[in-house]
Amino acid sequence: MFGDLFEEDFSFISNNHCGKGKKSKPRESEPPAPRDFTNLSGIKNQGGTCYLNSLLQTLLFTPEFRGEALFSLGPEELGTLDDSRKPDAKVVRIIPLQLQRLFAQLLLLDQQAASTTDLTESFGWSSQEEMRQHDVQELNRILFSALETSLVGTSGHDLINRLYHGIVVNQIVCKECKNVSERQEDFLDLTVAVKGVAGLEEALWNMYVEEEYFENDNLYRCGACDKLVEASKSAKLRKLPPFLTISLLRFNFDFEKCERYKETSCYTFPIQINLRPFCEQTEMDDSEYMYELFSVIIHKGGCYGGHYHVYIRDVDELGNWQLQEEEDGLIEEKVLRDTENAKETESPLAVLKGILSEEEAKQIAVDQLGQKLLEKKGVSWNKKYRKQYGALRKYLQNHPQIFQLSPDGNKVGLKQTHKLLFKLDSHGQNLQSPSQKNAVQWNCEKNPPRPMASSAGCHWFDLNDSKVQPIKEKDIEKQFQGKESAYMLFYRKAQLKRPPEAHGNPRYQIPAHLLNEMNAANTELQKKRAECDSANNGIDLHLHLSCCYKFHNGALHPSLSWKESVVDLTIDRRKTLGDLRHTVFQMLESWEGDMVLSMAKPLPAGLHLYQVLDGDELTLDGVGLADGADIFVWNGKEVGGTKVLTGPEHEPVVLNVLRLAEHNEGGKGQHFSEAQLVFSCSTSLGQLHSALAPAGGIILKNGSGADTEAKNWEVFHEEDMKETVRSVGLRDGCSVLILDSHDQSFVNVASGNLTAFTYDISWLQVKNFCGVEEEEKHVKITATIETVMSDIKMKAIRELQLEEELANESCLRPVSGNGKLLSPVPEDYTVKEAELKMGSLLGLCRGTAPTSTQLFLYFMVGSDQNCSPEMEIVVEETASVRECLNLMLEKSGLSGDNWHLRRLDWCYEAGEALSQENATLKELNVCRGDTLVITEGKLPEKGFLKIPIWWLKPSSHKKHGEHAQDQDYTNHVDSSVICFFFFPLPAFKAPPEPTHPGLDLCYAGRIEIAGEASLEELKMQALTLPCFQEQVVPLPSFLRAWTVDSKRPGKLLRDNKRRLSDYRLGARVEICIEPLQEEENLGPQELLLRVQMGIPGERDYSDSWDLVWDISKECTTWALRQRVASHYCLPVDKIEIAKYFPERFEWLPISSWTQQISKRKRRKKQESLQSAPYHLKDGDIIGVKNLILDDTKDFSTIRDDIGKEKQRQLALEKRKSRQERVQDPFFPEEKLPMKPRKPEVALSINVGVFR
Incomplete structure (x- = not known):
């Protein structure tokens, strides 16, 4: 009915509900949190059931519904839940039973929030639809109907009728015979208008006091007179129910915009209301008509999404509601006094307490608290508070009187008293356990103070799903208007008084079997909390x-x-x-x-x-x-x-003690011998020196651990010997280098730092990989950066005592850190050319070393190294890609031509394809040591272009006013070409494309042509398209070809003999073909312009002409004016010219002034018109004014005015729309881009038949 009205937005809830400590457990394994200081229980949200929760809380806090009606029905009438599971059991009325049980849990069970899962299952809500989108007003009627049906045949059959049923009577009085025609209607709730009404009383006045008159053309047919007569129509309340429910029509439909919207205007409603003026019978005492507000269901959001919560008056005083402003002020003053510099800097205490008091959970992760602080204040803790207060976790630990950290320190919450004190605008409450006479077991450590004396039943609470907070009565006024405003109002008769034994007693009128069930449940909860507390601590x-x-x-x-x-x-x-x-x-x-x-x-x-x-x-x-x-x-x-x-x-420190390796010492190419020794951090450097270098020498430290670069070493001096290991910064893993008197001759110690390892640059290590022994031998070879690799190989063979014949069958290969043999080094390379670091490890391997013109390559079949081993090959760098591929296929035992080569990218996968199979490896920058991948499949054909062709058909032919002379000539173009430039083309699409309206431009088709083909061949092939069959074109030179850029002609393609690949057109190029009336062959220094002469006395131009301008000498304003004046046979000083920018409908005059730099310097040379601000290029439109006939210098046309006005209107609309969004504080969601809404599903409650 109302779309996603009740689909809630929970994006503000973090997914991180618990910390990362060793003792953290999933929330599902923890018992539910106990009630907070209000002593009232909330209701868990099942995903979108806030509308249900709000209505259930209203019914719970209607004592007459809860006690006298619902709890008065016993198992003998309703049955039991245990019987519902028996197949042969008697009729069980599940809905009222589950409602009883839920109300008992909300009243007695010591938990922060109750679950409605059992209740919704009794409704037959098995899908997620009922949990997501529905109207609380609709639910109110459906739930009452379901209860009435469920209670048929019981003493509570008239429960709803007795408490909520009222009668409205509609009367029509004839003006002539005074006959009264009446019709009465039953109601469970009154629906009142919001639009155009100031408040509830005005709406009721309009409905039940104002009369509607039938007169003039709108007459009433009286049943008694049997004719059309004047009459008056009115409505009155005939019967008032004990509880009056009022539904506000906040959601309307805009028939002009065809969309829903929410009325957010101010709509007042009183706390007490006298309904006498709206009733049919008014002779009774005023107390009979007085009603008091006790519940306000509030909707926050728009008409397509939002959230419900409810303000409720605690009639029976079941909750704790108390203000302790004085005590709150004292605690705040003490906290601020204990905080350093609290007066000068904003204290973070209030911010953190406010965040934690709003949290539903008892504790949240410290990291999550920091994130919520960032969201609330717009600045992180580290940026605003860390400098003064330290780390967030440390700050929380320093205030144990306010914050309570979890055992592992990863979660934090407010201590219970402070959760009370800072809950709402610093209006705190004392903890108060429920009345002792309820005899329900609670988990309270001590008896808190009693609340302040106040008038009974006047306290209000905000019940927002699981959260319950006390509020003031005046807070209701905040819900008169706005996106968060009242949606349903519940009034009770002022005459309804509660018995004294009901005050503060949640057990009142609850059946004994439910009391026993709740006591047992509380005992089990206490046990689980004790176990959880023990486990957490x-x-x-x-x-x-x-x-x-x-x-x-x-x-x-x-x-x-x-x-x-x-x-x-x-x-x-x-x-x-x-x-x-x-x-x-x-x-x-x-x-x-x-x-x-x-x-x-x-x-x-x-x-x-x-x-x-x-x-x-x-x-x-x-x-x-x-x-x-x-x-x-x-x-x-x-x-x-x-x-x-x-x-x-006395902490022990592990140091890496390094010494320069002796000849043939060390392994894997290392030039240090290393040992790990332990020293106390209090050991002095003198003691360290005596232990490590008893014969003398120096100690150097390297704080970067295993990194032994020379620049990182620092020498300990004599004055440092009294320092300790810790004071000089030596920690676990640090390295120290010991150099004795002999070793110091190989190093250069300058300014206390080791600047060069001269010892290192004197040798390389060579390991024998040619032998069959299990242990390969290795030797150190003296060398300099200029030593040739062939000499190093011969020295290694001799020292390894190998046969000298091996020299022709072996090569040297660097060994990587992980032991992999790298590409062989050409034997004519020097150590420097081979880019070898001194002290590196080389492997002497079988195989011939590549020459300086050969490439050593790795290759594999497919990029999966597990399936295909890496192989090696030596090829000439001048070999083509195809030749290299054939050699690799032969070596890997593959055949066929359905293969191609790819490079191995940085993540060891097949990357860029070597598509130019005839190119040499050197041309494609394939280097020594590269890895290529043999990949199955032929490469896509390269060098071919598939080009969309557009055709500009001339509409007529006119005489040329001038023929070509030398290289400066003109070529007439009719108005259709100019239209092409004045109006932007729509986006080009694939064929077939219809002719563009208002233009003679049509899509001709696509051609496939080799990139090596010439422009002339492209034009010839374009003429074979069906669109060109009717055209008579003598030669390709009678055609002009343009690229299409941004829906306009872009680059003019010159030189019919030039290859298409030379133009660098790209794979997505589109070409526009323009027919000419005479042959054209433009040179590279000729610029093609469209020139048009202004019509004197009119804001319009004559037909355009193509003007070819030779810019080989200069491309200046003066040269262009001369060329245009010569074309029109006019003096240069009698013309004005301007360039047209069609996308902006603007003309930019091309002036002839020259900029002066200074009086002493020569005039600056005029810049080319091809640069800013003109950027003159092929195809530009140049307007010309003949000052002899037309002295106006306005180049614009009426069409430009229209175009500018359209652009201005479009800009105004965008700006206005933007301002509306910014200025409207209640910007409705329907103006925002919305995701597709889910289909609406009717709400229903399944009830059994009990008649």
């Missing part, structure tokens, strides 16, 4: 027993395996150290002597001990024991007879 500790450890190399190491040396213990973080010590004693019954518990931490060097856990009264959380902490159990002095130093000042 439990931490896993790893106990390391000293008897299973030994101390060596600066740290503790397990004697056995890690698993056998550690005992796991789970304990509540809220317990004390005394509890922990007692638990450990019980676990280790065989322990003898003192027991000391120390914090431990695994480091790269081993296990290290920190502070001793002292103070039995301290909690585990207070001393910083987190989940997964390591604790070492020992006597506090020694481990295995060895004294152990503890604390951060």
